[in-house]
Amino acid sequence: MLSPILPTLAERLRNAGYFTSGFSNNLTVGVLNNGLRRGFQRFVNYNGFLSSQSRQARMNPKAFAPYLKLFKRQLNTNARSLQDTLAHSEGLQNLSFPLYARLGPLLEKMLKTKGNTKKALTDAAQLLIERKEVDEGQPIFxxxxxxxxxxxxxxxxxxxxxxxxxxxxxxxxxxxxxHLNTHLLSWMAPLTTDLDEQSKAILDGTYDAEVASQDEQVGAFLEKLRSGGALNRTLVIVCADHGEHLGEKQLMGHAFSIYNELTWVPLLIRDPGGDLPAGVQIEQFVSTRRIFHTVLAAAGQADPLEESLSLAQTRSAESDPDHGVVFSEAFPLGNLLHILQQREPQLVQEHRCDQMRRAVWKGEHKLIQVGDDHWELYNVFEDPNEKKNLYEALPEQVRAMQEHLQTFVSHAGVGAPTTDYTIEYEDPVVLSHLRNLGYLE
Incomplete structure (x- = not known):
């Protein structure tokens, strides 16, 4: 749960006169009332059979909401039953793959456990181009x-x-x-052995196919903005909250790691205002937390400290206000950890799944701390796959980076996040999926 004393970017911009809107395909943002939606005047969740607008965003419920809920419940139940049949039927799995491959996306569209990318992007483009509900001259976030x-x-x-x-x-x-698609532990829990070559190729290939599909849809969204005349008046920032393990280091998903597979994420900015010139690539590491400062600075709402942390100030290592020092931390997800402790306790111990992880980057090195007493040091330029632990070989480098890490922890007042969530939506499939992901008991 996000602390109420920490203002969100949407709150800051709404208070500055912006129309604030959110389009979420993520269950943990669109459904869990964890504070991340504070400040949005309009917030649409695309999970479940039909999209829904958040009460937290102060949208008035429709008069027919109870009937719509019953309708959604029945459709979701039928779709889930069909998906379970598909998942566990050997005969259906032996269908020609083109037919099988079409059934999966069809059911996914019905259940929307990953939302509805096309509709979310279409709705967002429509808002930015047509500006319905937005006052004349009012900026949009x-x-x-x-x-x-x-x-x-x-x-x-x-x-x-x-x-x-x-x-x-x-x-x-x-x-x-x-099996990967239908069993939680197969894509969240650590592996007991390395993936064989064929399984790794299947995993990499299907992941790349999903990335390509997402990329195509984002490209179509940007083209809509361009043709609608909105692109050249819009600051566009594309990033990810995490990467994904696909069997590397016997890890899957993004629950119990702070390795580069999870922390190296894309960050692209298109700035028609010119503060971030086109074609410039920043080589050093930067923190995605600074997107907050970058947007506030672009909106003219940053205080002097926030202005100094805008990514527009980082043209080179010499001009970087963070001096090339970047931090990251990862907390074990309590409910998922509980499931793993019950079913695979030896994996919890072997991979230290129950311990917090922190990392600091400086220059060419990255130091990882797991729990209180496990340390790893890597040269991330020469060894981006983090295979050679230099902790014993470079004690002075370790001590210097440990000081950076301790300073970060003491200044940030870091503590484990709470999971005291409330749920706004009563969609049974959405709730079932949250339980499967380990967010709910």
């Missing part, structure tokens, strides 16, 4: 959260053909992908 690259993987067939063509011909590969 829009947050769009997409989930297309999360499991379950059901990429469009033409992208499967391009990136994972072996899956189309191999029944064993089809069974592996189906």
């Amino acid at each position: 829009t947050f769009i959260n997409l989930m297309g690259t999360h499991l379950p993987y059901h990429p469009p067939l033409h992208f499967l053909k391009r990136y994972a063509s072996d899956v189309l011909r191999d029944k064993a590969a089809r069974r592996y992908l189906n």
Whole structure:
């Protein structure tokens, strides 16, 4: 739960006169009332059978809401039953893959456990171009959260053909992908052994296909803004909240790691105002937390400290206000950890799944702390896959970076986040999916 004393970006901008809107395909943002939606005048959640608008965003419920809820409940129940049948039927799994590949996305569209990327982007583009509900001259802040690259993987067939063509011909590969899509621990828990070459290829290929599909849809969104005359008056920032483990280091998903597979994420900015010139690539590491400061500065709402932390101030290592020092931290998700402790306790111990992780980057090195007493040091330029632990070899470097880490912890007052969530939506499929993900008991 986000502390109420910490203002969100939407709150800051709304108080400055912006129309604030959110379009979320993420269950943990669109459904859990964890404070992340504070400040949005309009917030739409696309999970479940039909999209819904958050009460937290002060949208008035429709008169027919109780009837709509019953309608959604029945449709969701039927769709879930069909999906379960598909997941556990050997006969259906042996169908020709083009048919099987079309059934998966169809059910995903019905259940919307990953939301509805196309509709979210269409609705956001419509708002930015047509400006309905927005006062004349009023600036708009829009947050769009997409989930297309999360499991379950059901990429469009033409992208499967391009990136994972072996899956189309191999029944064993089809069974592996189906198991991955339908079993929580298969894509959240650590592995007991390394993935074999074929399984790794299937996983990489289907993930790449999902990324390509998402990229295509974001490209279409930007083209709509361009053709509608909105692109050149819009600051666009594209980033990710985390990466994904696909079997590296015997890890899956994004729950129990702070390695580069999770922390190196894309960050692209298109700034028609010119503070961030086109074609410039920043080589050093930066923190995505500074998106907050960058947006406030672009909106003319930053105080002097926030202005100094705008990414527009980082043209080189010499001009970086963070001096190339970047921090990251990862907390174990309590409910998911509880599931893992019950089913795979040896994996919890082996991979230290119950311990907090922190990392600091400075220059070419990255120091990782797991719990109180486990340390790893890597040269991330020479060893980006983090295979050679230099902790014993470079004690002076370790001590210097430990000081940075301790300073960060003491200044930030870091503590484990609370999970005292409330739920606004009573969609049974959404709630079931949150339980499967480990966010609810």
